Amino acid sequence: MEASIQEVARLTGTTSRTLRHYQAVGLLTPSRVGNNGYRWYDEDALVRLQRILLLRELGLGLPEIARALEAHDDETAALRRHLEHLRAESRRLDRLVASVERTITAREEGAGLMAEDMFDGFDHTQYREEVEQRWGADAYRASNDWWTSMDAGEQAAWKARAADLTNAWSAAAGAGLDPTSDEAQALAQRHVDWLRSVPGTPRDDDGTPAAGYLLGLADMYVADDRFRSAYETAEKATFVRDAIRAWVAANR
Amino acid sequence: MEASIQEVARLTGTTSRTLRHYQAVGLLTPSRVGNNGYRWYDEDALVRLQRILLLRELGLGLPEIARALEAHDDETAALRRHLEHLRAESRRLDRLVASVERTITAREEGAGLMAEDMFDGFDHTQYREEVEQRWGADAYRASNDWWTSMDAGEQAAWKARAADLTNAWSAAAGAGLDPTSDEAQALAQRHVDWLRSVPGTPRDDDGTPAAGYLLGLADMYVADDRFRSAYETAEKATFVRDAIRAWVAANR
DNA sequence: GTAGAAGTTGACGCGGCGTCAACGTCAAGC
DNA sequence: GCTTGACGTTGACGCCGCGTCAACTTCTAC
Known part of the structure; x- marks a missing residue:
C-alpha cells in the first residue's frame, strides 16, 4: 500500500x-x-x-x-493559459529563426553587396555622373584593388562586420527609434568609421569621409533598389538616410 | 573618443x-x-x-x-549551429503545443468518453450480451445514476482524473515501455483503482473489480473504435490491453 | 558483525543578468 | 570648503528545476 x-x-x-x-x-x-x-x-x-x-x-x-x-477544476484553465504562453514562445522562436537566417544570408551575400557594390553602386545609378565629377572615376578601381588584395579570411571578416552594421541599422530602425537618438547617432558614427577604413572613399583634408559623399550615399540607400533591399524596407533605408544626414549636420 | x-x-x-x-x-x-x-x-x-x-x-x-x-571567420558557422539548435527547439515547442491541445481536448471531450461511455460502451459492441449475462443489465443504470448525481465541479474533477489516466497510458505506450514493466503495471494499478471508485463496476466478493470484467474491458479498448481513438493508435490501445492482462495475471 | 543498498540533510552549480547594499569619486553650486 | 547628487565601484543573493557531490544514518541480508 x-x-x-x-x-x-x-x-x-x-x-x-x-x-x-x-x-x-x-x-x-x-x-x-x-x-x-x-x-x-x-x-x-x-x-x-x-x-x-x-x-x-x-x-x-x-x-x-x-x-x-x-483549485481542482482550474486545471483546464491553467492549461489554456499555458497554451497561450507556448504559442507566444513558438512565435518568438520563429522570429529568431528568421532573424538568424537573414543574418547568415546577409553575411554570405548581402555583405557582398555592401562590400563590393558600395562603390560600384554609383556606376548604376543616377548619381554616377555627379560622383565621378566630384571624386574622380578611379575611386571604384582603387577600392576594387584594395578588396581583391585581401585573402578569403580577411574578406570574410570584413563582410561580417559590414553585415553586422546593416543588421544593427535594421534592428534600430525596427525598434522605432528616432534618427537623431543617441543609439542612431552611434550607428552613424560606426558607419562613418567603417567608410573611413575603406580605401577609395572620397575624403576631406583631415582624412574623414567627405560630407557630400556621405549625403550622396545616404540618398542612394533610399533611391537604389539593391541598397534598399539590404535594409529590408524603404522605411528602414529612410531611417538610415536620416540618421546619416543628422550626423553630418551635427558633425560637419 | x-x-x-x-x-x-x-x-x-x-x-x-x-x-x-x-x-x-x-x-x-x-x-x-x-x-x-x-x-x-x-x-x-x-x-x-x-x-x-x-x-x-x-x-x-x-x-x-x-x-x-x-576565431573571427567562424561566426557564420556558429550561427549555423545555433540555427539548428533553434529549429530543434521550435520543433520541441510545436510538439508541446500539440500535446497541450490534445490534453485540453481530452479533458473536455475525451474524458466524457471515458466517463460516460466506459459503461455505455458495452451497449454498442459485440460484448453487450456477454456483459449483460455476467453482470446484469442494470450496471449501466447504476453508474449513470452515480454520474448524474455529481455537480459540474465534481464531474470536471473526475473527467480530469480520467483524462490524465488516458494521457499517462498514451505517454507510457509512446515511450516504448514493456507492458509488464513497473511503470506500466503502476498504471494498470491506477486504472483498476479508478474503476474501483466507479459505482456500477462489477466486483468480486472483496470489492475489487472482477477479473473477467477487467479482461473484457481490456479487449474492448482494442476492439472498439471509440476507445481505440481515445488512446490515439491501435498500438497504444494494445499496450493498454496487454498491461491490464498482465496485471490480472499477476494479481488474480 | 559486517557489507551494501537505500535513506537522510546540506550545499553548490547552471545562465544571464536584476537588484539591493554599502561605499568611493567627481563636478557644480553655495 | 562643504554639501548635494549623479555616477562609479565591489560583493552578494535570487531566479528554476533539479543534478550532483559529500558526509552521514538506517535497514536488510548474510
Missing part, C-alpha cells in the same frame, strides 16, 4: 531528488514520514504525483502546477 | 551591470581602466560590443558568443 521514495521514483520514471524537491517546494508531501525520517507515499500521493508529472511534461512550471492543483 | 560605462550603456541600449558582467566573463574588456577603477571604452570596444549584442539578440549564449568572436 505504501511505497518508499526509490520505489516511487522507479514507478514514475523520476528520481528521489526530484521527490524531495517537490516536498521542499510544497508540491507533494509524503503521506507518512517514519521516525527515522524515511518518506512513504500512498496511492493518493502517487496519483497526485502523476498529475504533477503530466503537467510538467506539458511544460508548466512548478508554481503554476501548484496553483492548478489547488 | 572614450565613453564611460553609462554612456556606453545608453548608446547601445543595455545596462552598466551587463557591461560589468561581460567583463567578468571575459567577453568585453574596457579599453582602459582609470586608477580610480572607472571603466572606459573606445571605438573598438564599442564595435565588439555591438557584435556581441547582435549575436545575443539572435539567441546565442555568452560562451558561444565568446567562441565565435575568438
Whole structure:
C-alpha cells in the first residue's frame, strides 16, 4: 500500500531528488514520514504525483502546477493559459529563426553587396555622373584593388562586420527609434568609421569621409533598389538616410 | 573618443551591470581602466560590443558568443549551429503545443468518453450480451445514476482524473515501455483503482473489480473504435490491453 | 558483525543578468 | 570648503528545476 521514495521514483520514471524537491517546494508531501525520517507515499500521493508529472511534461512550471492543483477544476484553465504562453514562445522562436537566417544570408551575400557594390553602386545609378565629377572615376578601381588584395579570411571578416552594421541599422530602425537618438547617432558614427577604413572613399583634408559623399550615399540607400533591399524596407533605408544626414549636420 | 560605462550603456541600449558582467566573463574588456577603477571604452570596444549584442539578440549564449568572436571567420558557422539548435527547439515547442491541445481536448471531450461511455460502451459492441449475462443489465443504470448525481465541479474533477489516466497510458505506450514493466503495471494499478471508485463496476466478493470484467474491458479498448481513438493508435490501445492482462495475471 | 543498498540533510552549480547594499569619486553650486 | 547628487565601484543573493557531490544514518541480508 505504501511505497518508499526509490520505489516511487522507479514507478514514475523520476528520481528521489526530484521527490524531495517537490516536498521542499510544497508540491507533494509524503503521506507518512517514519521516525527515522524515511518518506512513504500512498496511492493518493502517487496519483497526485502523476498529475504533477503530466503537467510538467506539458511544460508548466512548478508554481503554476501548484496553483492548478489547488483549485481542482482550474486545471483546464491553467492549461489554456499555458497554451497561450507556448504559442507566444513558438512565435518568438520563429522570429529568431528568421532573424538568424537573414543574418547568415546577409553575411554570405548581402555583405557582398555592401562590400563590393558600395562603390560600384554609383556606376548604376543616377548619381554616377555627379560622383565621378566630384571624386574622380578611379575611386571604384582603387577600392576594387584594395578588396581583391585581401585573402578569403580577411574578406570574410570584413563582410561580417559590414553585415553586422546593416543588421544593427535594421534592428534600430525596427525598434522605432528616432534618427537623431543617441543609439542612431552611434550607428552613424560606426558607419562613418567603417567608410573611413575603406580605401577609395572620397575624403576631406583631415582624412574623414567627405560630407557630400556621405549625403550622396545616404540618398542612394533610399533611391537604389539593391541598397534598399539590404535594409529590408524603404522605411528602414529612410531611417538610415536620416540618421546619416543628422550626423553630418551635427558633425560637419 | 572614450565613453564611460553609462554612456556606453545608453548608446547601445543595455545596462552598466551587463557591461560589468561581460567583463567578468571575459567577453568585453574596457579599453582602459582609470586608477580610480572607472571603466572606459573606445571605438573598438564599442564595435565588439555591438557584435556581441547582435549575436545575443539572435539567441546565442555568452560562451558561444565568446567562441565565435575568438576565431573571427567562424561566426557564420556558429550561427549555423545555433540555427539548428533553434529549429530543434521550435520543433520541441510545436510538439508541446500539440500535446497541450490534445490534453485540453481530452479533458473536455475525451474524458466524457471515458466517463460516460466506459459503461455505455458495452451497449454498442459485440460484448453487450456477454456483459449483460455476467453482470446484469442494470450496471449501466447504476453508474449513470452515480454520474448524474455529481455537480459540474465534481464531474470536471473526475473527467480530469480520467483524462490524465488516458494521457499517462498514451505517454507510457509512446515511450516504448514493456507492458509488464513497473511503470506500466503502476498504471494498470491506477486504472483498476479508478474503476474501483466507479459505482456500477462489477466486483468480486472483496470489492475489487472482477477479473473477467477487467479482461473484457481490456479487449474492448482494442476492439472498439471509440476507445481505440481515445488512446490515439491501435498500438497504444494494445499496450493498454496487454498491461491490464498482465496485471490480472499477476494479481488474480 | 559486517557489507551494501537505500535513506537522510546540506550545499553548490547552471545562465544571464536584476537588484539591493554599502561605499568611493567627481563636478557644480553655495 | 562643504554639501548635494549623479555616477562609479565591489560583493552578494535570487531566479528554476533539479543534478550532483559529500558526509552521514538506517535497514536488510548474510
